[in-house]
Amino acid sequence: MKFFKEFRKQEVLVLLYRIFLAYFFYQIARFLFWYFNKELIKVDSVSDYFGLAFHGIAFDTTAILYVNALFILLSLVPIVINTKKGYQKVLFWLYFVTNGIAYAMNFGDFVYFKFAQTRLTSAALQVAQHESNIFKVFTASIVQNPFILIWFVVLMWLWIFLYKKVKIEERKPVKLIPYFILSIVTLCLTAVLCVGGIRGDFKHSTRPINLVDANRFVKVPSQGNLVLNSTFSFFRTLNTNNFKEVHFVDEKFIDENIQPYKIYDRKVANKPNIVIFIVESFGREYSGAFNKDKNIKDYVSYTPFIDSLASQSLIFPNMFANGRQSIHGMSSVLASIPSLTDAFTSSPYSNQKIQSIVSVCNDLGYDTSFYHGAPNGSMGFLGFGNILGFKHYFGKTEYNHDEDFDGMWAIWDEPFLQYFAKNVGKTQPFMATVFTASSHHPFKIPEKYHGKFKKGKNQMHEPIQYTDYSIKKYFETAKKQPWYNNTIFVFTGDHPNEIYYPEYEKAMNRFAVPLILYSPNPEYNLKGVNTEEAQQIDIYPTLADLIGYNKRIRSWGRSLVSDKKYPAIIANSDGTVEQFMIGNYIYRFDGKNVVGIFDKSDLGLEKNLMDQLKNNPEAEKGQQIAKAWYQDYMNKIINRKLY
Secondary structure, eight states: OGGGGGSOHHHHHHHHHHHHHHHHHHHHHHHHHHHHTTTTSOOOOHHHHHHHHHHHHHHHHHHHHHHHHHHHHHHHSOOSOTTSHHHHHHHHHHHHHHHHHHHHHHHHHHHHHHHHSSOOOTHHHHHHTTOSOHHHHHHHHHHHOHHHHHHHHHHHHHHHHHHHHSOOOOOOOSOHHHHHHHHHHHHHHHHHHHHHHHHTOOOTTSOOOOGGGGGGGOSSGGGHHHHSOHHHHHHHTTTOOOOOOOOSSOHHHHHHHTOOEEOOOOOOSSOOEEEEEEETTOOGGGOGGGOTTSOOTTOOOSOHHHHHHHTTSEEOTTEEOSOSSHHHHHHHHHHOOOOOSSOGGGSTTOSSOOOOHHHHHHHTTOEEEEEEOSSTTGGGHHHHHHHHTOSEEEOHHHHOOGGGBOSSSSBOHHHHHHHHHHHSOSSSSEEEEEEOOSSSTTOOOOGGGTTTSOOOSSTTHHHHHHHHHHHHHHHHHHTTSTTGGGEEEEEEESSOOOOOSGGGGSTGGGGBOOEEEEOSOGGGOOOEEOOSOEEGGGHHHHHHHHTTOOSOEEOSSOOSSOSSOOOOEEEEEOSSSEEEEETTEEEEEOSSSEEEEEETTOTTOOOOOTTTTTTOHHHHHHHHHHHHHHHHHHHHHHTTOOO
8 A cells, every 4th residue: 555655645636636727617608609609609508508508518528638638647757856936936937838728719709600601711821821911810809799809818717716726745765666667657648538639529530629529519500619629620630631532422423413514505706804803801692682572570781782673784693602711712713623621722731723703814815814802812812813813913012002001901992992893804804803902800991981881780881881892883883994894893702790680691692702794785685683603613613604615614604694504502601511402402411421411591500300301302412412523522632634
């Protein structure tokens, strides 16, 4: 028994207490995350919440052990001085620096989940590396959301207070051999427990838990974000590459049911110019033209000019984005490449030859250009634009009037769109894309327009009105240009932003963006309302068709103005699993299996019909089509067949 007197019971118990504190405060962060985003993450009852929080413990365990691995090691390593005050002070600082940074990730998601619709992942690093204003964005966020900082400070103070309440008394081991043996045994047992905790299971055959596993415990997909924590989702996606070839079906099935190559045979004598507006954060919710038949109580539109333009255009009120971030919108709109769980644009495969509306226009002798009023390189647009083959790039540098800079992101939309209107068309035909910037966090408008626009119901409503006004002023200038009458204008959003109406809280409607095709030239017959489901990746083949490109194109989208009826497969991802709208159903796919089937009208993905549809021929074929689409996507990207 004397041998076991050297067991470090006090240190082990105190270590367990300190790790328990991390669990306790992660649960508080989980509750606050839900509280700040409860309109997006519906929980029916208190018991449902506690059930989700309980399942979240496994994901908290992984995050806490990732962050505290060194702290645990140094707490148990047998170096005799462990209990001394100086050593304990080192442990104190290690514990709170590492846990403080990791804990703060969750607080950042209190705000940005509303925009990203997914927990923080390592993809944020891809975005951040292109920005020079991260500190400004952070500061603006704190100013606009001071209570989040207050909550963080108060909880960290409480955490430190509780940590200090239980101290280790200084004790020197008497017999070193038992001390070292027992310490090593304790370390080995702890290591086994930590490995199991980080993996999420002790079964050798089980892969480590990842973001997809959070959806095993939920009624609706959005609740998976409540099961997760931001620290877990960030660390689990570091150095990941989910681009892997799969084989579910033969190539004949893909050729017949996916038809990734299209040919259109429209004859066009006078090639039209093309102007593509990708409007920052332009959710379909904000525009009245797209909500006439949605039966939304007390609906208010915040885009009067876009509404008037839509009445003279061909519009698609059931249009969806194919990604969650701005750069995803660029690849989807221009190259028909959607972003799934992992974004193509931040993958190892993005730097390859890509067929797109840019390459098609270049092939037909168009002058091609991309405009974005941010510092050159921001958002990764310049790099990806070069891959697509734009002949010209015009950013903040080329604009060269920094007095019009909004101080955060880019040149204000109004002056930059005036520059855009006057600078294009020197060579015709031309294809020009502009990515606006002002309808974005931190939701500001130029000082001279304060009071001009109604405040609306959330922060997005005022800046989207400013952008709408800027587009109106753009058209006033564009109409005076010699190229105007033979131009096709396209308007869409990169992704939605803040949500107010419950209709747009639904999971699929978090990808709801508008699509407008307008031309003052009646020859193109761009009038009316098309209620078919459409998506961003349809824009490239639609434009290729309209300008008379009669060669084969590679696209998972289809022309929305052709009599040729290629398969309509809406594809996107919530950041955890892929989603496909095929025929009458929506399929959720985890890369291996379909994990949910929902009626197409169930945009909230609330009632999983998998059990009821086991022998349904349409649903069974739809699952095969979803897998086939995914197989073809992976094959073409990994094997560099995007041209």
